[in-house]
Amino acid sequence: MDLLASIFVDPFLRMAGNPTFLTQVVWEGFVSGILYALVALGFVLIYKASGVFNFAQGIMMVFAALALVGLAEMGMPAWGALVAAVGVMLILAIGIERLVLRPLVNQPDIILLMATIGLTRFLVGLGEMVFGGEPKVMITEGLGIPTGVVRVPLFGKFLILKEIDITAAVVAVLMVGFLAVFFARTKIGRALRAVADDHQAALSVGISLERIWVIVWFAAGIVALVTGIMWGARSQVSFDLEVIALKALPVLILGGFTSVPGAIVGGLVIGIGEKVGEIYWGRLLGGGIESWLAYLIALGFLLYRPQGLFGEKIIERV
Amino acid sequence: MLYREVGQFKTTYAADMAVFPIRQDRIGILAMVAIAAVGVPLVANDFVLTSIMIPGLIFTLAAIGLNILTGYAGQISLGTGAFMGVGAYAAYKLANAFPEVNILVWIVTSGVFSAMIGVVFGLPSLRIKGLYLAVTTLAAQFFLEWCFVRIGWLTDYSSSGAIEAVRRSLAGMPITGPEAEPLTRYFVVLALVIGLTWVTSNLVHGRIGRTWMMVRDMDIAAELMGVRLLPAKLLAFAVSSYLAGVAGAMMVFFWLGAAEPSAFGISLSFQVLFMVIIGGLGSLLGSWLGAAFIWALPVVLKFAPGLVGIEIASATVEHLNSMIVGALIIFFLIVEPHGLARLWAVTKQKLRVWPFPW
Numbered sequence: 257m258d259l260l261a262s263i264f265v266d267p268f269l270r271m272a273g274n275p276t277f278l279t280q281v282v283w284e285g286f287v288s289g290i291l292y293a294l295v296a297l298g299f300v301l302i303y304k305a306s307g308v309f310n311f312a313q314g315i316m317m318v319f320a321a322l323a324l325v326g327l328a329e330m331g332m333p334a335w336g337a338l339v340a341a342v343g344v345m346l347i348l349a350i351g352i353e354r355l356v357l358r359p360l361v362n363q364p365d366i367i368l369l370m371a372t373i374g375l376t377r378f379l380v381g382l383g384e385m386v387f388g389g390e391p392k393v394m395i396t397e398g399l400g401i402p403t404g405v406v407r408v409p410l411f412g413k414f415l416i417l418k419e420i421d422i423t424a425a426v427v428a429v430l431m432v433g434f435l436a437v438f439f440a441r442t443k444i445g446r447a448l449r450a451v452a453d454d455h456q457a458a459l460s461v462g463i464s465l466e467r468i469w470v471i472v473w474f475a476a477g478i479v480a481l482v483t484g485i486m487w488g489a490r491s492q493v494s495f496d497l498e499v500i501a502l503k504a505l506p507v508l509i510l511g512g513f514t515s516v517p518g519a520i521v522g523g524l525v526i527g528i529g530e531k532v533g534e535i536y537w538g539r540l541l542g543g544g545i546e547s548w549l550a551y552l553i554a555l556g557f558l559l560y561r562p563q564g565l566f567g568e569k570i571i572e573r574v
Numbered sequence: 575m576l577y578r579e580v581g582q583f584k585t586t587y588a589a590d591m592a593v594f595p596i597r598q599d600r601i602g603i604l605a606m607v608a609i610a611a612v613g614v615p616l617v618a619n620d621f622v623l624t625s626i627m628i629p630g631l632i633f634t635l636a637a638i639g640l641n642i643l644t645g646y647a648g649q650i651s652l653g654t655g656a657f658m659g660v661g662a663y664a665a666y667k668l669a670n671a672f673p674e675v676n677i678l679v680w681i682v683t684s685g686v687f688s689a690m691i692g693v694v695f696g697l698p699s700l701r702i703k704g705l706y707l708a709v710t711t712l713a714a715q716f717f718l719e720w721c722f723v724r725i726g727w728l729t730d731y732s733s734s735g736a737i738e739a740v741r742r743s744l745a746g747m748p749i750t751g752p753e754a755e756p757l758t759r760y761f762v763v764l765a766l767v768i769g770l771t772w773v774t775s776n777l778v779h780g781r782i783g784r785t786w787m788m789v790r791d792m793d794i795a796a797e798l799m800g801v802r803l804l805p806a807k808l809l810a811f812a813v814s815s816y817l818a819g820v821a822g823a824m825m826v827f828f829w830l831g832a833a834e835p836s837a838f839g840i841s842l843s844f845q846v847l848f849m850v851i852i853g854g855l856g857s858l859l860g861s862w863l864g865a866a867f868i869w870a871l872p873v874v875l876k877f878a879p880g881l882v883g884i885e886i887a888s889a890t891v892e893h894l895n896s897m898i899v900g901a902l903i904i905f906f907l908i909v910e911p912h913g914l915a916r917l918w919a920v921t922k923q924k925l926r927v928w929p930f931p932w
Contacts, residue, residue: 309705359908365705366650367911370851371904373844378900385893502712502840509709547720551713555698558709562702572794 267536276413281535282528287421289527290428291490294483295504296511296519297432298476303513304452305472306357309365311372314501315379316477320345321394321484321493326387328395337395345477353470380495391494394485424486431482432520435475444471452514506554512564521565526550577925593779610764615757623756624829630869631760631767632824637849637861638774639817644847645855646778647810648790649699653711654818654846656718659838660688661819662826663728666737669827670730677742677750681766681827685819691718692815699807703793715840722835738832750827759828766824770817775858777813786810787856818846852906854913863914871899 271278295313302310323344327337356371407414439445450458451468459465487497507526511518530553534546563569577598584590594600614627640654665684669677695714699707722728729737741751748754749762777783785806788796797803826833845868853864875895910917 356904356908360911363907363911366644366851366855367907369705370848371907373848374900374903374907376900377903378897381893381896381898381900385890385897505712506709509706513705541724544720544724548713548716551709551716554709555713558702558706559698562706564706 262540263537270536274413276411276415280415281531283415283417283421285528285531286524287424287527288531289524290425291483291486291523292500292504292507292527293520293523294428294431294479294486295500296507296523297435297516298479298483299504299508300511300514300516300519301435301472301476301479305448306451306469307365307455308357308368308372309513310476311369311501312375312379313476313480314498314504315376315383315495316345316348317480317484317487317501318493318495318497319348319379319383319484320477320481321488321497322383322387322392324481324485325392325395325488325493329387329392334395341481342478345481346474349470349473349477352473353466357469358466380498384495391492391496392488394488394493420486420489424490427482427486431479432516435479435516444468448472503550506550509564510554510557512566515564515566518564518566522554526553529553577922577928579926593775607768610768611761615760620756623760626870626873628756628760628763628829629825630866631763632821632829633846633849633869634862634865635767635770635824636818636821636846637853637865638771638858639814639821640846640850641853641856641858641861642774642778642786642817643810643814644850645857645860646783646790647786647807647814648793649696649807649810650705650708651711651814652708652840652843652847653695653714653718655838655840655842656715657688657692657815657818658822658825658842659718659722659835660691660815661685661822662833662838663722663737664688664819665823665827666739667728667730669740669742673740673742676744677827678744678762678766681820681823684823685816688819688822689812689816692811692818693808696808696811699811700804712840715843719835719839722838734834736832736834737826739827739830752831754828763824763828766820770820771858771862774813774817778858782809790856848903852903852913854915857913857915859918860913860915863918867914868899871902875899 295317298313298316299310302308302313320341324337324341327340328334332340352375356375360368360371405416405418407416409415439449447458447463447468448471450461450463451465455465458468484493484497487500491497503526504523507522508519509522510525511520511522530546530549533549533553538545557565579596579598582597584595589595594603614623618627636654636658639657640651643649643651661684664687665680668675668680668683672680691714695710698710702710723735729735732738739750741748741753743749744762747758749758778786785796785801786809788799788801789803789806789810793803793807796806822838825837830837849864849868850861851864852867853862854860872895875898876891906913
């Protein structure tokens, strides 16, 4: 009876008893959820356009952030380093398309997945060799990212919001909006949607698959760079951030591989769910459940909907 | 000219269906076993044994385990590392709880525990398919890793959180623990791995293996043809986790001597997955080749610059290593997506018709 109470009653009492703290927890979850969603967004872009399950998205994020900080450390001004980092992502996109995707076209999913895992290993080695393996501090000042703290009064107490988190949320929203407009309104965006719909039909009306792939990988690279800057500013820039890429997997699976709204909703569900779960239920199990709770949440959803919340219905024919 | 099957007539159906129908293959495999059992111990020093041969063999077993699941039954798994961990912890607990029973019994039994855990995490595979299934096994990976860290009972509440191989003997010779000679451990590992490969080979060449392959190729079609998916998939999970568990137990007892929970992390899962993919999905030979390749490559790369007289800082070597392994994986996938096993099959075909092109 006590056990049931501690699972089903106590956490809710604690939530109701201190609504400010609950809001704080939800906000923290919301921010990390948004960043998970951004990583997942990069996955979705690439999966839709090229059918590649890009495991390297997380590493691209670290690599982009590392390139930015590394170049700034080499004496570049912050904005110059930002432009250069964008350039690095473009080169990366072209290189990946030429050397990895083009020769592997039409291979089974798992082979492409393995290729991106190989790419992950390659980028880890390259990043550490060029920019050094030790954790770096993100150049927040140079980029004009505020690092202060805002206190918002709520229910008689104060909610503490880091400016950096607010910036992350705003940037994420802007970016999703920009991508939505880009997909819906521009010629390239239309071509991208055509390719996502049907490769062969797109080819037959004269859309160059190769060019689209470069664009998509570049777009994913930009998303990775932005995500990397935000995560880097919240903690540090190092390959430990790779874990976040693995967190993006349940997000992706929850939302469905092919759905941009799914990635966002999935990110928020996972982000908020794991924070609230850790804070209010974690102590029952001795804490640290954040490392696997996300997967369990995703698993629960999957058992109900095997294609993810917003995924296309899987129709199997013999 | 040596590789001709001319004149080898098969008079029974059994002979035709043999795993090695060609005499040269049978001689070749016996020769390989003889080299491993006699040749290697004669020439190899302790370093080669402990850092290449023993781990290579252990990883071979883990790769065979994953190959059953991914290569034969078509279920993607990213949780091999954790299942290896379950085996290791089970062997540790059993060996400490019943010291009078021979350690080999516990090594072989430990897999049963990881098989049970594997079946539990295999249950969702009936509903979730393909890459989506990867998340289930990832859940297993992270959940089990968390268990290894948090549940003190598993490590007998040791302060370091690590498990250690205790000293156990076989016929008066120490085979585990710090006093065990590398050579003794090598023989034990070799015998276990070859034995289990043989068992697995019989399994995949029989009715069960065919069922798995039907499920892999298309599970709905298999179901319509009378394969019961639940037992077939769960059996694949069980056998796969069993082999992984035994490999994990061997990893702690015969190779590392002690292991922390982080040893069974996600990177171990990926390493085994690399071996399976590079070696060839759905091929036992591939598991051997893949494990040898992925395990030996970094070791070779580490010492190659020194041999040709180039001095590189060890950190740089590490990074270069990572880059080269990554690039080679992509290269191999491009050249031969079906892995080293297919490469060998192609070579064999070429040898048969040599000197003619076909």
